[in-house]
Amino acid sequence: MELEIAKKMLRSYMPGHEKFVVEADTANRYYRKKNDIMTIKCEDKIEDDPLRNADNRIPSNFYKLQVNQKAAYAFTDPVLFDAGNDQANETIKKALGDAFQKKCKALCVQASNTSVGWLHYWKGENGEFKYSVLDSREVVPIWNKELEKELKAVLRTYRDIDDATGDEYYIYEFWTDEEAESFRRRIDSNGYDALEPYRQYLTIDVSANSESYESVYQHGLGEVPFIFFNNNDEGTNDLNDIKELIDSYDKIYSGFVNDLEDIQEIIFVLTNYGGEADSPTEILREINNTKIIQVESEGPNDRSGISTLAIEIPVEAREKLLTMTRKSIFEQGMAIDPDPQNFGNSSGVALGYLYSLLELKTGFMETEFRISFNRLVRAILRFHNLSADNIEQTWTRTSVTNDAELSDIAQKSKGIISDETIVRRHPWVDDPTKEFERLEKQRKEREPQWDNVPKADGGLADGEEE
Numbered sequence: 001m002e003l004e005i006a007k008k009m010l011r012s013y014m015p016g017h018e019k020f021v022v023e024a025d026t027a028n029r030y031y032r033k034k035n036d037i038m039t040i041k042c043e044d045k046i047e048d049d050p051l052r053n054a055d056n057r058i059p060s061n062f063y064k065l066q067v068n069q070k071a072a073y074a075f076t077d078p079v080l081f082d083a084g085n086d087q088a089n090e091t092i093k094k095a096l097g098d099a100f101q102k103k104c105k106a107l108c109v110q111a112s113n114t115s116v117g118w119l120h121y122w123k124g125e126n127g128e129f130k131y132s133v134l135d136s137r138e139v140v141p142i143w144n145k146e147l148e149k150e151l152k153a154v155l156r157t158y159r160d161i162d163d164a165t166g167d168e169y170y171i172y173e174f175w176t177d178e179e180a181e182s183f184r185r186r187i188d189s190n191g192y193d194a195l196e197p198y199r200q201y202l203t204i205d206v207s208a209n210s211e212s213y214e215s216v217y218q219h220g221l222g223e224v225p226f227i228f229f230n231n232n233d234e235g236t237n238d239l240n241d242i243k244e245l246i247d248s249y250d251k252i253y254s255g256f257v258n259d260l261e262d263i264q265e266i267i268f269v270l271t272n273y274g275g276e277a278d279s280p281t282e283i284l285r286e287i288n289n290t291k292i293i294q295v296e297s298e299g300p301n302d303r304s305g306i307s308t309l310a311i312e313i314p315v316e317a318r319e320k321l322l323t324m325t326r327k328s329i330f331e332q333g334m335a336i337d338p339d340p341q342n343f344g345n346s347s348g349v350a351l352g353y354l355y356s357l358l359e360l361k362t363g364f365m366e367t368e369f370r371i372s373f374n375r376l377v378r379a380i381l382r383f384h385n386l387s388a389d390n391i392e393q394t395w396t397r398t399s400v401t402n403d404a405e406l407s408d409i410a411q412k413s414k415g416i417i418s419d420e421t422i423v424r425r426h427p428w429v430d431d432p433t434k435e436f437e438r439l440e441k442q443r444k445e446r447e448p449q450w451d452n453v454p455k456a457d458g459g460l461a462d463g464e465e466e
Contacts, residue, residue, distance in 0.1 A: 035059035
């Protein structure tokens with residue numbers, strides 16, 4: 001790519017990306033409990049008002065709770081893949097590695113906060129398949145112009161420090177289906193006119209037995225090595241529906257705390273004070289010592305005397321408004337309020353209803369993630385010169401369940417549905433395949449007495465008749 005073309009592309013795509021970054025920064029800030037209440041002026045705070053001294057700013061953590069609920073609900077148990085043969089499945093499992101479950105949660109958090117999560121994969125130093133979750137604010141997608149849009153290229157931008165000079169740079173990487181090309185400019189430079197090629201890719205020439213750093217890298221992965229994970233089909237983040245409610249809750253709660261703190265201060269109002277003390281401190285000392293206040297009366301209609309000022313707090317109205325706002329936050333955010341009174345000894349139907357909104361929100365995300373996970377699995381298989389016609393995904397939700405009720409249903413289902421289905425649905429079984437292996441081993445140890453245990457292949461036990 002020529003330098004001038006790179007400058008034009010940056011001028012075309014970066015302004016639009018800045019709006020995305022602003023919205024993503026806001027959601028990430030709320031996820032870290034840095035709500036707007038920390039910076040804006042409280043409406044209840046009036047300057048030069050002796051009754052208004054407290055200025056507490058108390059941010060709520062509803063948003064982080066809801067995002068973590070969705071991530072834990074969807075990915076506490078990792079997604080399982082079946083490509084149709086043992087070799088492919090073993091290759092996929094090895095390539096995904098032990099950190100796959102953690103990266104799934106990171107993708108979910110990124111998608112929830114920024115509307116999209118991004119995963120980048122590459123060939124490692126030892127020729128292995130490597131992949132990592134990126135900060136979505138670093139990725140600028142470039143789509144084709146067709147109705148069914150496909151990823152044509154990716155511009156990745158981030159900051160880095162030159163170890164040799166200590167200068168800080170903006171790095172710009174352009175990735176296509178064939179190569180990556182890198183540019184950079186100093187942070188204190190004047191715009192994109194200071195853009196220059198950046199030699200950061202190590203290139204090894206086997207024939208000449210030499211190595212050098214170049215600005216262009218031929219990755220040879222067959223497609224743009226970036227995979228997007230949309231939060232939903234609308235392209236919105238999870239803060240979008242509840243931000244105003246959270247801000248309202250923070251203001252009400254913080255104002256409530258300020259009132260309770262200010263009400264502890266007693267304001268004395270003295271009219272026609274006739275004592276010898278001159279300063280407020282001396283007046284208070286005189287009141288404390290003598291328990292007497294001297295005032296001067298100027299006639300029968302005179303209002304000389306002492307009174308106090310206090311703040312009236314509409315406690316009941318505020319409590320009601322806080323309760324209503326909290327309820328709306330969880331309803332509009334499609335999450336579960338962890339208030340213990342919502343659970344109790346609930347039946348399976350009641351618990352299912354409690355999770356209904358969270359299931360809907362997670363289901364929208366799962367629809368988008370399934371497509372992206374298929375892209376990841378096919379990238380792994382292509383990397384290892386394998387292929388699969390169909391990829392099956394198994395998602396497992398993690399939620400509060402009534403184990404006694406589910407176990408009773410499983411026991412009563414014996415003879416009505418297959419033993420394999422019963423084992424797979426049993427609340428105590430985490431890995432059905434391993435459970436079938438344990439049952440098979442148990443069968444062989446206890447034969448012929450053990451004749452009612454399902455085999456691993458779902459067939460009849462030895463000695464049973466049709």
